[in-house]
Amino acid sequence: MTENKNWEVISTSLEPSQLIVDETLFHVANGYIGVRGNFEEEYPNGYDTIRGTYINGLYDISEVKHGEKLQGFIDSKQKIINITDVQGIQLFIEGDKFSLFEGEILEYTRILDMKAGVARRHVVWKSPKGHILQIDIKRMASFVKPELFVIEYAVKSVNYEGEIILVSTQKGEVSNYFNPNDPRVAGEYEKHLTVKEITREEHIDLIHSETNTSKLKVVSAVKHIVSAPCQIESTSDRLSLTSKIKFNIELGKTEKLVKYCVFTDSIRCADPSISAICIMQEAAQMPLIKLYKLQQGYLDEFWNRSDVVVEGDSNLQQGIRFSLFELLQSVGKDKYSNIAAKGLSGEGYEGHYFWDTEIYMLPFFLLTNQKLAENLLSYRYEKLDDARNNARLMGHKKGALYPWRTISGSECSAYFPSGPAQYHIDADIAYMFVQHYLVTNDLDFVVHKGAEVLFETARLWMDAGHYAEDRFVIDAITGPDEYTCIVNNNYYTNSMAKYNLKWAAKFFYLLKGTNQLDDLIKKIQITEEEAEKWDEAYQKMYLPYDKELDINPQDDTFLSKAVWDFENTPKDKYPLLLHYHPLYIYRHQVCKQADTVLAHFLLEDEEKLSTIQNSFDYYEKITTHDSSLSTCIFSIVASKLGNIRKAYDYFMQTTRLDLDNTHHNTKDGIHTANMGGTYMGMVYGFAGLRIKETGIYFNPILPDEWEGYAFKICYQNRVIEVRVNKRESSFKLLEGEKVTIHIKDIKYELCGELVIEI
Numbered sequence: 001m002t003e004n005k006n007w008e009v010i011s012t013s014l015e016p017s018q019l020i021v022d023e024t025l026f027h028v029a030n031g032y033i034g035v036r037g038n039f040e041e042e043y044p045n046g047y048d049t050i051r052g053t054y055i056n057g058l059y060d061i062s063e064v065k066h067g068e069k070l071q072g073f074i075d076s077k078q079k080i081i082n083i084t085d086v087q088g089i090q091l092f093i094e095g096d097k098f099s100l101f102e103g104e105i106l107e108y109t110r111i112l113d114m115k116a117g118v119a120r121r122h123v124v125w126k127s128p129k130g131h132i133l134q135i136d137i138k139r140m141a142s143f144v145k146p147e148l149f150v151i152e153y154a155v156k157s158v159n160y161e162g163e164i165i166l167v168s169t170q171k172g173e174v175s176n177y178f179n180p181n182d183p184r185v186a187g188e189y190e191k192h193l194t195v196k197e198i199t200r201e202e203h204i205d206l207i208h209s210e211t212n213t214s215k216l217k218v219v220s221a222v223k224h225i226v227s228a229p230c231q232i233e234s235t236s237d238r239l240s241l242t243s244k245i246k247f248n249i250e251l252g253k254t255e256k257l258v259k260y261c262v263f264t265d266s267i268r269c270a271d272p273s274i275s276a277i278c279i280m281q282e283a284a285q286m287p288l289i290k291l292y293k294l295q296q297g298y299l300d301e302f303w304n305r306s307d308v309v310v311e312g313d314s315n316l317q318q319g320i321r322f323s324l325f326e327l328l329q330s331v332g333k334d335k336y337s338n339i340a341a342k343g344l345s346g347e348g349y350e351g352h353y354f355w356d357t358e359i360y361m362l363p364f365f366l367l368t369n370q371k372l373a374e375n376l377l378s379y380r381y382e383k384l385d386d387a388r389n390n391a392r393l394m395g396h397k398k399g400a401l402y403p404w405r406t407i408s409g410s411e412c413s414a415y416f417p418s419g420p421a422q423y424h425i426d427a428d429i430a431y432m433f434v435q436h437y438l439v440t441n442d443l444d445f446v447v448h449k450g451a452e453v454l455f456e457t458a459r460l461w462m463d464a465g466h467y468a469e470d471r472f473v474i475d476a477i478t479g480p481d482e483y484t485c486i487v488n489n490n491y492y493t494n495s496m497a498k499y500n501l502k503w504a505a506k507f508f509y510l511l512k513g514t515n516q517l518d519d520l521i522k523k524i525q526i527t528e529e530e531a532e533k534w535d536e537a538y539q540k541m542y543l544p545y546d547k548e549l550d551i552n553p554q555d556d557t558f559l560s561k562a563v564w565d566f567e568n569t570p571k572d573k574y575p576l577l578l579h580y581h582p583l584y585i586y587r588h589q590v591c592k593q594a595d596t597v598l599a600h601f602l603l604e605d606e607e608k609l610s611t612i613q614n615s616f617d618y619y620e621k622i623t624t625h626d627s628s629l630s631t632c633i634f635s636i637v638a639s640k641l642g643n644i645r646k647a648y649d650y651f652m653q654t655t656r657l658d659l660d661n662t663h664h665n666t667k668d669g670i671h672t673a674n675m676g677g678t679y680m681g682m683v684y685g686f687a688g689l690r691i692k693e694t695g696i697y698f699n700p701i702l703p704d705e706w707e708g709y710a711f712k713i714c715y716q717n718r719v720i721e722v723r724v725n726k727r728e729s730s731f732k733l734l735e736g737e738k739v740t741i742h743i744k745d746i747k748y749e750l751c752g753e754l755v756i757e758i
């Protein structure tokens with residue numbers, strides 16, 4: 001398979017409506033900091049912008065007001081905050097200020113280079129006075145030094161000799177974005193960060209700030225390095241620092257300003273000011289070229305492990321690579337952080353972490369970078385006490401209930417019907433701990449982290465459900481489909497809880513005789529009797545089934561509701577959540593996203609194929625895909641059912657969702673779960689990967705539109721490369737000992753390469 005060249009995202013648009021979307025698409029992040037792709041010189045007045053810089057896991061707390069506050073409702077929530085703005089650089093030439101909206105633009109492109117890990121802006125600009133400059137700006141959020149963000153600002157003179165002035169700013173007065181009419185972003189203006197002090201030490205400009213309620217400290221530090229002999233005039237006021245840099249430029253010559261910016265916070269550092277200075281001194285000593293090289297090296301390794309190559313559709317290839325790159329940019333790389341629904345690219349969903357992480361994004365990391373996957377699972381383990389407290393808040397005497405959305409561990413959803421009522425998040429987390437075990441065989445991780453999470457979530461199910469006529473039922477919860485709330489026996493929830501209970505009991509019995517559970521047994525007092533009860537509830541879990549239709553009803557009353565009047569719903573009324581009262585929506589058979597269909601992907605052996613097929617057909621007709629978490633799942637299940645056309649169509653709706661802004665809200669940030677869904681659509685969908693207790697399975701198919709595809713996965717200390725083309729599929733063991741694999745349900749021993757006709 002030839003190497004595919006599609007490593008860039010390119011924009012040449014200066015349309016105001018696209019500029020705000022490009023701020024998201026061209027953001028740079030490394031899992032710790034994220035900086036939106038704002039123009040250094042800003043836009044003209046009146047242009048919409050969300051100017052932002054974020055730190056993963058750093059939050060302030062805002063009050064939640066309820067008109068009618070009932071028992072257990074939250075009264076505060078965490079939210080990601082916009083921190084100090086270090087992006088500002090203004091250029092002046094003979095009194096004219098550089099702007100893409102004045103003078104004449106002779107060339108303009110911006111590029112996100114996913115191989116090098118930088119965003120670039122290239123402009124050739126004729127000033128109103130007729131001077132022509134070429135301006136090349138490169139930005140990088142370093143993967144190797146996570147606190148570091150760099151702007152390299154290069155100016156080349158085409159027809160001018162004389163003075164250039166660059167004014168570089170660092171502004172501490174920032175606020176968050178809000179929109180009172182969109183429930184997917186914050187609803188009201190609030191200021192979260194206060195500048196405490198401004199200092200300058202050893203040519204490093206520092207702003208020391210503090211969050212207003214959570215009292216977390218954030219420090220930003222800036223240092224300038226200029227290629228030409230220059231004069232720097234530095235000033236500051238209470239809230240900002242400005243450096244006016246003057247130098248002369250010769251005809252045809254390029255001069256550069258490198259703006260090193262470092263961010264630190266008090267969650268990670270005992271003294272963020274000292275840390276910022278140390279990190280800056282170390283970083284600014286390194287030639288920029290070295291920092292770029294390190295970035296490139298990090299990404300070479302990433303792509304070598306994680307790339308998914310598709311031959312025959314370069315737009316699609318770009319969408320896939322963009323998704324994988326964004327997952328890497330978004331994923332928290334320490335125990336304090338996770339992956340926000342919008343990564344570090346914007347403020348949508350207020351920087352919260354959801355079930356999106358486990359069910360949509362973790363599979364990518366688990367198969368390509370197990371250390372990052374373990375970090376994500378460890379984050380949940382660390383938050384177990386918060387989940388225990390949350391369970392008490394929700395009235396449960398035992399067990400742990402993970403919050404629906406959170407940053408630091410407590411519940412941040414104020415709307416319980418489609419928030420805290422989504423108990424399935426417990427089983428989703430448990431499911432991924434089990435997947436981790438099946439993929440890595442790492443029983444140690446189960447002993448030290450997974451078992452406690454599974455036991456406590458199993459306890460929660462025992463407390464949330466009950467027996468009715470010898471069946472274990474779970475009442476008054478909400479499944480993944482947020483257009484149907486507070487129901488009894490949501491099929492997805494019950495089947496996932498069943499799996500949770502089964503594996504809690506299994507782990508208990510597996511470890512019981514080994515002494516390895518002794519500490520845990522002491523800590524949370526598990527008894528064999530309790531494990532037996534989990535096992536019994538697993539055996540007796542009720543899963544709704546309709547014999548006549550041979551489908552799994554989404555819940556006990558779903559099929560008796562009126563079907564939504566799709567024919568008379570104009571296109572501009574979607575997404576429905578922005579146009580109809582929730583109760584009106586709940587009263588109908590209409591789904592926002594895959595629910596039962598998702599269960600049929602995750603737990604495919606639970607039902608017969610005809611039930612999965614009939615359910616797919618049934619839910620397909622009533623699903624709006626108003627959530628970006630939906631089409632990827634329909635694609636995967638269509639692949640399973642052998643419907644390549646549908647699998648392809650749903651996949652194509654998934655892969656470029658942000659690049660083409662198909663949900664019209666990319667300005668608020670990327671849709672990270674959808675990006676994980678893109679990966680899954682290829683690997684679990686077209687290649688048919690499943691990892692079960694009985695082993696690893698593939699079932700490759702290839703849409704006519706493509707020449708082929710290829711990827712690698714890690715499985716039980718092996719690396720397996722999968723390549724599929726129009727004639728055959730090949731499975732090659734790149735690392736590790738021989739292993740049994742199943743291809744189209746036939747068992748093979750894989751030791752070298754195995755080639756099978758497709």
Ligand code: BGC
Pocket residue numbers: 341349354355356480482592593627628629673
């Ligand atoms: C979806 C949820 C998801 C959330 C964050 C909502 O629109 O319905 O399933 O967790 O977005 O991505």
